[in-house]
Amino acid sequence: MEEKVSLSLFYLGLVVTLIAILLSGAVFSLAYRDQVEQDLQRQGELLSCAYEDLPDDAALQKFATNDLRITLIAADGVVLFESQANADTMTSHLDRPEIVQALATGVGAGRRTSDTIGAVEYYYAKRQSNGNVLRISMLAQSVLQIYGRAAPYLVGIFFLLLALSVAVAVLLTRRLLRPIRRLPAILDNPDAGATYPELVPLVQELRAQRAAREQMRQEFTANVSHELKTPLTTIGGYAEMIETGMAKGEDVGRFAGKIRKESDRMLTLITDIIRLSRLDGAPEEPHTESVDLREIADGCAETLAQSALARSIRMSVTGEHTTITGNHSEIWEIVYNLTDNAIRYNRDGGSVELIVTPKAITVRDSGIGIPPEHQARIFERFYRVDKSHSRATGGTGLGLSIVKHAAERNGAQITLHSTVHIGTTITVTFP
Ligand code: ADP
Numbered sequence: 036m037e038e039k040v041s042l043s044l045f046y047l048g049l050v051v052t053l054i055a056i057l058l059s060g061a062v063f064s065l066a067y068r069d070q071v072e073q074d075l076q077r078q079g080e081l082l083s084c085a086y087e088d089l090p091d092d093a094a095l096q097k098f099a100t101n102d103l104r105i106t107l108i109a110a111d112g113v114v115l116f117e118s119q120a121n122a123d124t125m126t127s128h129l130d131r132p133e134i135v136q137a138l139a140t141g142v143g144a145g146r147r148t149s150d151t152i153g154a155v156e157y158y159y160a161k162r163q164s165n166g167n168v169l170r171i172s173m174l175a176q177s178v179l180q181i182y183g184r185a186a187p188y189l190v191g192i193f194f195l196l197l198a199l200s201v202a203v204a205v206l207l208t209r210r211l212l213r214p215i216r217r218l219p220a221i222l223d224n225p226d227a228g229a230t231y232p233e234l235v236p237l238v239q240e241l242r243a244q245r246a247a248r249e250q251m252r253q254e255f256t257a258n259v260s261h262e263l264k265t266p267l268t269t270i271g272g273y274a275e276m277i278e279t280g281m282a283k284g285e286d287v288g289r290f291a292g293k294i295r296k297e298s299d300r301m302l303t304l305i306t307d308i309i310r311l312s313r314l315d316g317a318p319e320e321p322h323t324e325s326v327d328l329r330e331i332a333d334g335c336a337e338t339l340a341q342s343a344l345a346r347s348i349r350m351s352v353t354g355e356h357t358t359i360t361g362n363h364s365e366i367w368e369i370v371y372n373l374t375d376n377a378i379r380y381n382r383d384g385g386s387v388e389l390i391v392t393p394k395a396i397t398v399r400d401s402g403i404g405i406p407p408e409h410q411a412r413i414f415e416r417f418y419r420v421d422k423s424h425s426r427a428t429g430g431t432g433l434g435l436s437i438v439k440h441a442a443e444r445n446g447a448q449i450t451l452h453s454t455v456h457i458g459t460t461i462t463v464t465f466p
Pocket of ligand 1: 372376377380400403404405413420425426429430435
């Protein structure tokens with residue numbers, strides 16, 4: 036952004052400089068032309084006065100210089116005197132506009148560009164009391180010549196202004212961006228300074244988001260601690276009974292079994308937390324793998340076949356092989372968690388269907404269903420409709436938040452239909 040702003044300012048400076056040089060050149064050359072014309076007129080008037088008192092026409096020669104050319108023309112166009120050439124060889128001057136004008140109105144002026152030397156000749160002609168026309172002329176530089184002579188200066192000025200506009204662009208950009216650069220500091224500390232009023236809503240929004248994230252993290256930490264504390268307390272209790280000898284005989288084995296069950300639960304919870312935190316971070320694997328949904332559905336059904344069988348739940352997979360683009364292990368995670376829930380929140384002898392359609396997979400169960408008031412929240416971390424049921428079936432409360440996260444990362448949409456006592460249908464549609 037800084038580079039872009041700097042460059043824009045620099046280009047602006049460049050264009051303004053060029054326009055300024057061209058315009059001031061044009062104005063200057065106009066003023067110069069005016070000046071030449073005025074000078075010529077003044078000298079013409081002076082010479083005209085002097086002419087009245089001259090003994091003869093040839094005496095005009097002493098007023099002529101290298102720059103100032105003097106011509107005297109009779110009313111019939113014949114050249115009577117010419118300071119820079121021989122008047123006798125010259126043709127009639129009645130075709131010169133300034134002479135015609137002077138003969139008609141008393142004075143005439145004009146200028147002609149000489150193609151051969153690129154200069155401009157200025158003329159001033161005045162009719163004298165004896166009827167002759169006295170004309171003086173002067174060669175002046177054309178606008179282009181003036182530019183040419185001024186070129187080294189102009190180039191110098193141009194580069195100076197260029198350097199100046201670079202410096203101004205850099206400084207101005209720094210100043211413009213300072214309130215934006217300050218944003219992180221302002222986010223941390225409202226007293227860190229002011230930013231642009233236009234950015235205040237953004238700062239407020241970011242602060243609110245940050246506060247929400249912070250709260251979520253705190254809640255998550257509190258939940259995790261609580262979830263870990265429960266099995267640990269149980270483990271501690273059973274271990275103590277064994278330690279103090281309160282548990283005798285076959286109780287020891289039973290308690291050890293409970294200890295193992297609780298530690299299994301902790302392990303599952305920790306595994307889920309690790310999965311979730313991986314889903315929070317940057318993707319480790321690409322999301323551009325070709326994933327066969329049918330293959331994943333078959334794999335999950337096979338992996339979970341044992342737990343379905345234990346409750347006489349019929350499991351079926353239907354649909355053609357269809358490939359989508361995404362991350363294989365994350366999509367496996369989605370299907371696995373949905374199928375696992377469909378079994379755990381089912382009734383004995385119920386059914387679970389995995390239906391693969393192009394770009395989507397549906398998991399349908401004939402289970403306990405989810406009451407409408409809970410449906411919006413079950414994807415939150417640790418949210419459970421019935422905590423004891425979830426715990427009893429080995430749930431952690433994180434399964435659906437893993438599903439939601441993984442779906443988001445693969446650009447998938449989740450839709451949920453559930454009726455209490457009838458069952459639940461969850462469809463994940465991939466882009
Ligand atoms: P858990 O580990 O408790 O299953 P989940 O995040 O997977 O956590 O699910 C959150 C809650 O949503 C569950 O506790 C359960 O109450 C409800 N739930 C999820 N799937 C189903 C389902 N297929 N049928 C009924 N309730 C479900």
